[in-house]
Amino acid sequence: MDLFNWTTETDSATASHAQLPWLTATLTKAQVWSITAFLAVLLLSSSLNIKAFQFALHYVKSWKYLFKGQKIIQEGYDKSNGQPYEVYAPDNRYVFVSSPKHIKELDTAPDTVLSLQAASKQMLQPVYTMQKFNWFDRRGTEGVGFIRALRTLLTNNLPQILPDLSAIIRSRMMELRESHKTVNGEKQSPVYPMVVKLVVLSNAVSFFGKDLAKDEKFMESALEYIEQTLICAEIVRLLPKFIAPTIGNFIGRRLKAQDVIFNTLLPIAEQRVVERSLKAAGQEVPQHADCIQWILETSPRQNPWSASRVVHELMAIWFGSVHAVSTTITFAIHDLCLHPEYAEPLRKECVQGYAEFERTGTGLPLLDSFIKESARLTPVEAQSTRRSALQPFKLSDGTMVGVGDWACTPVRAIMQSPEFYPSPLEFNGFRFADPSLLEDEKTSFKVLQPKPSKLTDCDNTFHVWGTGRMACPGRFYATAVMKVILGQILLHYDCDMVPQKGHRYMEWRSTILPRQDVLVVFKPLEN
Numbered sequence: 001m002d003l004f005n006w007t008t009e010t011d012s013a014t015a016s017h018a019q020l021p022w023l024t025a026t027l028t029k030a031q032v033w034s035i036t037a038f039l040a041v042l043l044l045s046s047s048l049n050i051k052a053f054q055f056a057l058h059y060v061k062s063w064k065y066l067f068k069g070q071k072i073i074q075e076g077y078d079k080s081n082g083q084p085y086e087v088y089a090p091d092n093r094y095v096f097v098s099s100p101k102h103i104k105e106l107d108t109a110p111d112t113v114l115s116l117q118a119a120s121k122q123m124l125q126p127v128y129t130m131q132k133f134n135w136f137d138r139r140g141t142e143g144v145g146f147i148r149a150l151r152t153l154l155t156n157n158l159p160q161i162l163p164d165l166s167a168i169i170r171s172r173m174m175e176l177r178e179s180h181k182t183v184n185g186e187k188q189s190p191v192y193p194m195v196v197k198l199v200v201l202s203n204a205v206s207f208f209g210k211d212l213a214k215d216e217k218f219m220e221s222a223l224e225y226i227e228q229t230l231i232c233a234e235i236v237r238l239l240p241k242f243i244a245p246t247i248g249n250f251i252g253r254r255l256k257a258q259d260v261i262f263n264t265l266l267p268i269a270e271q272r273v274v275e276r277s278l279k280a281a282g283q284e285v286p287q288h289a290d291c292i293q294w295i296l297e298t299s300p301r302q303n304p305w306s307a308s309r310v311v312h313e314l315m316a317i318w319f320g321s322v323h324a325v326s327t328t329i330t331f332a333i334h335d336l337c338l339h340p341e342y343a344e345p346l347r348k349e350c351v352q353g354y355a356e357f358e359r360t361g362t363g364l365p366l367l368d369s370f371i372k373e374s375a376r377l378t379p380v381e382a383q384s385t386r387r388s389a390l391q392p393f394k395l396s397d398g399t400m401v402g403v404g405d406w407a408c409t410p411v412r413a414i415m416q417s418p419e420f421y422p423s424p425l426e427f428n429g430f431r432f433a434d435p436s437l438l439e440d441e442k443t444s445f446k447v448l449q450p451k452p453s454k455l456t457d458c459d460n461t462f463h464v465w466g467t468g469r470m471a472c473p474g475r476f477y478a479t480a481v482m483k484v485i486l487g488q489i490l491l492h493y494d495c496d497m498v499p500q501k502g503h504r505y506m507e508w509r510s511t512i513l514p515r516q517d518v519l520v521v522f523k524p525l526e527n
């Protein structure tokens, strides 16, 4: 129904009444007043109906976002001509910005006005999913030491952990593959659940050390925790505000994984706090090179974090570090199966360059480009650079972001725009590589972008890691883990996807998740 036409019809009916002298001539003044009052009530109720109708329409549309979020964001981008546009979800209004000017406005807005922390808090609902962790809306209230812990200390430690990690991943992958079903003489591996297990193992070894990674109960909970957090947070976000705390607490109490993680990490963090005090008193203490120690050491000097505050931070980092890494690797494996012509040059690069990668934590530029292309076409998220407004915020074109609304960027739409990416919907695994790397290749691989770039680079056309001053500090570590897992696959297996009906991923809001039942045959290479 066209709402605009409705209003016009009503307006013209009132106007024509005013132009009917025969009617006023045959009625008394009182009768004219009664009819006018009656018509006024009729008009008011129809306009109330319009409002109710508009509200219902808006409500239905906002729920549609849960199932068709990607499409709605893309359509908004296509119509927006580079200007900000709004999208409604049941629990939020989003203002999407895509021009470099507006993105800069988000990046430079004070943390007291636009907050990444508040947006993450809404997404993860830590009060219910992280042992009542009530983190502050304003980023930096309790320091941002964790950035140095991840961006610098974890990254610098990569050469120490990569050789061990490669060996651990190689043998665990062999075990997992062996445990999978054999069909027609071939092992068929459910690739997404398998990758999640490998990433959980990699992160446990890298963040907490090899001993904790051997604790089966902890590892099981560390795995379950991701799914439990996603589901609980989503339920709470969709509930009416008045009932959310009751239901949230009810569900939260039943999520045992968070208890196991908290209770396992707490005594270790407590011991480290004791050692911190002993060290401050000039005593010799053991050296530790893990995330527990780095988070503790980078907490504010004036107000050092308690053991439980450190564990809360680790739980938040744990979620962020498993979910997006596993999804990105899984899509890259899908692409390896869908574009088998890349296997040979990528394998050749690994044979020549893997040892150097282990030694430095960098390198393997063709694999880097391949993963980046996969993340460009199947990014885990269609929405990036999320900032929740703590105070009203006005963009330079006048668009308002009200308190509680989010400003964000349409990352997928930008990365698939012909304005920035030639042949944007075509998979070109070496699109981002330096052309000189392909000179020896006899194949027809093309470098499509005007200049080479790395997976870890962030700019206005690649927002996978967010943008500007808050871009993901874990991206160097994440990229290294992706190269370890994909590198081990390339060095030891050929892979092939088992043909299947339907999509290889599911959508929810702005996220895509690989389907759990997509099967890949990892066929060991004959040496």
Ligand code: HEM
Residues within 6 Å of the ligand: 116, 139, 146, 147, 150, 317, 320, 321, 322, 324, 325, 328, 380, 384, 385, 386, 463, 464, 465, 466, 467, 468, 469, 470, 471, 472, 473, 474, 475, 477, 478
């Ligand atoms: C494929 C994997 C990953 C993706 C796609 C990803 C993406 C992102 C994005 C989009 C942001 C928000 C940046 C912004 O809004 O400007 C972010 C922030 C963050 N990420 Fe990642 N991330 C990944 C892996 C990791 C890993 C492995 C870690 C930890 C080791 C990590 C730790 C963090 C932290 C702590 C922040 C908050 C930064 C801040 O508050 O300034 N991420 N990440």
